[in-house]
Amino acid sequence: MIKSKSQNPIQKKSTQSIKRLLQRKWLNVILALILTGLGAALTGILFKTGIHALEDYRSNLLASIPRWIVLPILGALGGLVSGSLIQNFAPAAKGAGVSHIIAFLRHKPVPMGLRVGIVKLFAGIIAIGSGFPLGPEGPAVQMGGSVAWKMAKWLKAPISFRRVIVAAGGGAGIAAIFSAPIGGFVYAIEELLNSARPVVLLLVVVTTFWADSCADVLQAIGLDQKAGGFVNNLGFQLERAYTPVIEFFPIDFLYLIFLGIILGLLAEMYCRYVLKMQVLGNKWFKNKTIERMSLSGLLLGTMYSIIPENFHNIEELQKIIVNESSSFTVAISIFFILFFASGLAAASGAPGGLFYPMLTLGGAIGLASGIGVETITGHVPTTYIFAGMGGFVAGCSRTPLTAMFLAFALTKNLLILKPLLITCIASFLTARIFNEHSIYERQITIEERELK
Numbered sequence: 001m002i003k004s005k006s007q008n009p010i011q012k013k014s015t016q017s018i019k020r021l022l023q024r025k026w027l028n029v030i031l032a033l034i035l036t037g038l039g040a041a042l043t044g045i046l047f048k049t050g051i052h053a054l055e056d057y058r059s060n061l062l063a064s065i066p067r068w069i070v071l072p073i074l075g076a077l078g079g080l081v082s083g084s085l086i087q088n089f090a091p092a093a094k095g096a097g098v099s100h101i102i103a104f105l106r107h108k109p110v111p112m113g114l115r116v117g118i119v120k121l122f123a124g125i126i127a128i129g130s131g132f133p134l135g136p137e138g139p140a141v142q143m144g145g146s147v148a149w150k151m152a153k154w155l156k157a158p159i160s161f162r163r164v165i166v167a168a169g170g171g172a173g174i175a176a177i178f179s180a181p182i183g184g185f186v187y188a189i190e191e192l193l194n195s196a197r198p199v200v201l202l203l204v205v206v207t208t209f210w211a212d213s214c215a216d217v218l219q220a221i222g223l224d225q226k227a228g229g230f231v232n233n234l235g236f237q238l239e240r241a242y243t244p245v246i247e248f249f250p251i252d253f254l255y256l257i258f259l260g261i262i263l264g265l266l267a268e269m270y271c272r273y274v275l276k277m278q279v280l281g282n283k284w285f286k287n288k289t290i291e292r293m294s295l296s297g298l299l300l301g302t303m304y305s306i307i308p309e310n311f312h313n314i315e316e317l318q319k320i321i322v323n324e325s326s327s328f329t330v331a332i333s334i335f336f337i338l339f340f341a342s343g344l345a346a347a348s349g350a351p352g353g354l355f356y357p358m359l360t361l362g363g364a365i366g367l368a369s370g371i372g373v374e375t376i377t378g379h380v381p382t383t384y385i386f387a388g389m390g391g392f393v394a395g396c397s398r399t400p401l402t403a404m405f406l407a408f409a410l411t412k413n414l415l416i417l418k419p420l421l422i423t424c425i426a427s428f429l430t431a432r433i434f435n436e437h438s439i440y441e442r443q444i445t446i447e448e449r450e451l452k
Contacts, residue, residue: 019199025155032151033207036165040144040172041214043121047136048177054129055313068305071131071312075301076294078130082123082350083293090119094289094349096134097142099440099447101170104145105163105192108444112166117146124351127293131300132345133314133338134352140173141353144211167192168204172211174355174402180409181212187402191438242322246415247382255381256419259369260391260426263362267395268431270339270361271439274354277347278446289349296348300341311337314360321363322385322410328375331368335361354439355393355406362392383419386411390420391427398431398438400424 061070086094092111097120103110117139124139148169152162171188175181185208189201285292304312310320317334320326326334342357366388370381390407394400404420435442 028155029203032148032155032165033168033203034210036144036148036151036169037172037176037207037211038214039117039147040140040169040211041176041218043117043143044136044140044173044176045215045218047121047125047139050125051129051136054125058129058131062309067309071305072298072301075131075297075299075304077297078126078132079293079295079297079348079350080290082127082130083290085119085123085126086293086349086351087287087289090116091287091289092116093120093123093142093351095138095351095443096346096354096440097138097140097351098170098353099443100142101145101166102192102440103444103447104149105167106444108448112146112149114146114150117143120351127297127345127350128352130297131304131312132297132348132350132352133300133341133357134345134350134354135177135314135356136353137174137177137355138353139351140177141170142173144169144171144173144176148207164200164203165207168207171204171208174406175208175212176215177353178355178406178409179212179215180406181209183402183405183409184208184211186405187399190402191397191399191440242410244322244385244411244413245382246411246413248415248419249379251379252381252383252419253422255373255379256383256387256422257426259366259384259387260423261430262369263365263388263391263423264395264427264430264433266361266365267358267392267427268434270343270358270392271396271431271435271442273339274343274346274439275442275446277343278443281347281349282446293348293350296344296350300345303337303341307337314338314342314356318360318363321360321367326367328368328371331364331371335364335368338364354396358393358396359389359407359410362388362390364388365392383416386416387419387423391423394424395427395431396439398428398436400428403428 058070058074090111092100093116100110104112120139120142124136128134128136145166146169148165149162152165157165167188170192171184173184174187175184185205188204188208281292310316311334317338321331321334338357338361342354345352346354363385366384366386369388370384373384374380386407389410390403393406394403397403400421404417404424407420408417
């Protein structure tokens with residue numbers, strides 16, 4: 001009760017300062033939000049386009065040169081070039097990007113600015129395109145936050161507004177990458193700001209939905225040839241990554257809770273693995289980002305050269321899982337390979353996000369669990385794959401609502417929301433038993449220890 005009273009005057013003063021800014025410079029604020037959303041959307045689309053181009057180039061090389069030569073060399077070379085960009089131009093561009101924005105919003109002294117975001121963009125394209133199994137959302141979050149920070153400086157805005165617009169920029173990155181404006185909005189509120197003040201909600205929701213709209217337009221004019229959502233003679237269409245047949249029965253409640261418990265345990269194991277690898281990497285390599293990423297790229301390329309080609313691409317793995325074109329053994333194999341590979345890539349400091357690998361890891365466990373339930377009981381749970389995706393993200397990020405909407409964005413099917421929420425909450429509560437902090441918050445703690 002005492003804490004609540006002490007916080008009210010601060011929150012009230014913060015809200016009033018934002019309202020005064022809106023009254024005095026409303027046109028500038030609107031322009032800042034537009035540019036922030038556009039920056040996040042443009043980064044996301046360019047990132048995905050660049051990755052697709054490098055992946056196509058890698059496929060062409062593999063058609064004529066043995067993969068045991070191509071993959072290790074490309075991995076090491078990608079790590080070398082990406083690491084060089086980071087070490088020489090913007091050391092703050094390494095890692096997922098989400099923890100960087102969170103640290104800023106927790107008033108930590110972290111570098112911000114467009115330079116960090118631009119280096120993150122190009123270094124991330126090179127790293128992921130050369131074989132680091134990470135997602136594009138990290139650079140989009142960091143670029144969105146960087147543009148927002150620049151806009152706040154331009155406005156000479158108070159600290160309270162700077163925090164809001166940077167969080168909105170981060171949420172805009174999520175919205176643009178996953179075509180999930182609600183997910184980006186909820187993430188900015190749930191993880192980045194921990195705020196529910198009406199004026200804050202308004203600013204964040206405008207930015208995230210604008211970013212998603214910008215991403216649609218940029219895709220429509222051809223910046224991302226592999227993106228959907230626009231048909232020339234019909235206009236913009238509801239974009240669904242997958243259209244599964246979903247059925248939900250009362251018995252599924254129990255199955256989904258049990259699935260959530262399993263996912264919470266595995267998600268916490270994943271967090272500890274990634275963090276342990278990060279600690280070891282910091283101990284062995286110190287600030288030698290180039291050597292660290294080059295060696296990681298070489299190891300990842302060597303590993304990929306001795307496993308089936310289907311396991312080389314996260315996007316393809318996700319399609320295999322969702323289309324249920326694999327057995328229990330394959331689903332478990334996908335989980336263990338991606339568990340190890342994405343953890344190694346993240347710990348190397350490679351500029352890429354963890355949400356995409358997390359979704360795929362959760363989907364693999366969901367598929368394996370669904371096959372297990374069908375074998376034992378004869379019941380076929382059609383919600384397990386997407387519930388697994390959301391549940392694993394919830395267990396790692398400690399953001400069950402964001403996780404629910406990210407998984408929902410893949411199908412845009414309202415029926416999936418309730419199963420997703422059940423599993424996400426169960427996973428979130430299970431993971432919190434072991435540690436209340438998300439993987440990103442613990443990454444910040446590790447970095448702070450290293451600086452001391």
